[in-house]
Amino acid sequence: MSNARQLNKLSAVEARTAAPDPENPKTYRLADGGGLYLEVTSKGGKYWRMKYRIHGKEKRLAIGVYGEGKGKVSLKAARTARDKAKELLVQGLDPSTAKKIAKQEGKASATNTFRAVAIEWLEQVHKHKVVPDHYDKNKRRLERDAFPALGNRPIADITAPELLECLRRVEKRGHLETAIRVKTVCGQVFRYGIVTGRAERDPSADLRGALRQPEVNHYAAITDPEELPPLLRAIDGYRGQPVTIAALKLVSLVFVRPGDLRHAAWDAIDLEAATWTFQPGKGSPPLIVPMPRQAVQILRDLNGLTGRGQYVFPGLRSSKRPMSENTLKSALDSMGFKGKMTAHGFRAMARTILAERLNYPEKYIEQQLAHVVRDFNGRAYNRTKFLEQRREMLQAWADYLEVLRDSNGEKFSH
Structure with a gap:
């Protein structure tokens, strides 16, 4: 004691x-x-x-x-x-x-947790390889669906059953496609953990066939010329925001990806040369879009509204951010085309009609769609390839749409 x-x-x-x-x-x-x-x-x-x-x-x-x-x-x-x-x-x-x-x-x-490795991968690698939209979506997927269950776990200790349990929670919400996307981005994090010496293997590879597959839903698109006049007239008479109207008209003329359209910057557009140059994805070669005269006129008119800012199509709440990804969909839905047409659908529309009705070579169309086009030796064409041919094609396309808008859909339909 x-x-x-x-x-x-x-x-x-x-x-x-x-x-x-x-x-x-x-x-x-x-x-x-x-x-x-x-x-x-x-x-x-x-x-x-x-x-x-x-x-x-x-x-x-x-x-x-x-x-x-x-x-x-x-x-x-x-x-x-x-x-x-x-x-x-x-x-x-x-x-x-x-x-x-x-x-x-x-x-x-603390630096070996799944969260720490994922954040490092997002900031050091992913951000510099993809467009901002894709980065933001993957970051939200990790924060919402992976971090709550796996964030504080040492990345080297996470097993395939543990990852599957995490993904099952997403499936139970009815988000089957999201579960697959979360699995994909988790796999990228695990592989980054391997190359940085903090993990030994990627457990997502063991989950092949373990997740439910969603039904394949293609983007809604109007591809029949006879159904185009009502759409084109609806866009022309839409009483929404001028920026939204301009975006709908432009995407119908040059059919770029909606994300690339929303992030269009004024410093990438040369109205005198009638070209728009941008990267379809970070790390990808630049794509030069030769713009028809109708597109140039749309942009000249819009320049007085948004030309002083960075974005051609700025957001409604802040000019420092691009237009919301739901803006064009909401506009098309309100015009009566819900389930019939999407912003992405303009690409399918142009691809189908240019090939089947206007008889343009597939390689010109694919080049304009920013898809990989290869020569007979299997080499990918430079994104500046077929520039003059695409210029002529896009002008013919713009003229074609102009005629359709003012007709009953029969012009050039065969």
Whole structure:
């Protein structure tokens, strides 16, 4: 009993009420025994420290700030830390060195979680390879569907059944396609973990065939020339925002991907040369879109509204962001084309009619669609290939749509 009293000299009340002396405000110590003491500073700070000797040298171990609650060290916890330090000393180990090693290992462990590896991959790799929309979607998929279940787990410890359980939660919400996309992006994170030395394998590879497959739904598109006049007239008479009307007209003329259209920047457009140059995807060769005179006129008219900003088609709430991805869909739906036509559908529309009705070579059309086009040796054409041929094709296409808009759909329909 005497030894216990000698080791634990302080009471909880003494530790709690310890404070600087107003008449002699200087740092002092309250010993608890076994080298442990509470240091009370002149400014009222209270810190647990332990004095010990190792290899003939006297040293100090910083245990923590006195108090109760998160981040603080109570009297009981300080005594536990003292006893653990003494156990290390018996083994010939320095408690201060052991604390530094544990801290370093803790930091390393924090960088090896699925969340840490995923964020690093997003910022260091993915952001620089894909368009902003794709980056934002994958980031949201990870944050919403992967991080809650896997985020704090060491990436090297995650198993295929664990990943499958995570994806099953997405499936249960009825989002079958999303579950597949989450699996894909998780696989990219695991593979990044492998090349950076924090994982040994990609468990997503074991899930082949384990997820339910959604029904394939192609983008709704009008591809019959006889059905085009109502659509073209509806766009022409649409009473929505001028920027939305211009976007619908332009996408029908040059049929680029909706994401590329929304992110169109004024500095990429040369109205004098009638060209629009952009990258269909980060890391991809640039695509030069030769614009027909109708497209140039649309952009000249729009320049007075949005020409001072970065984006040709800025968002309604902020000119610093591009148009929302739902804007064109909402406009088409409100015009009565829900389930019949989408912004992406203009690509299928042009591809079908240009080939089947206007008899343009597939390689010109595919080049304009920013698809990979190869020569007879299997080499991919440069994105500037067939520029003049595409210019003539797009002008013919714009004229064709103009005639259809003002006709009953029979012109050029055979």
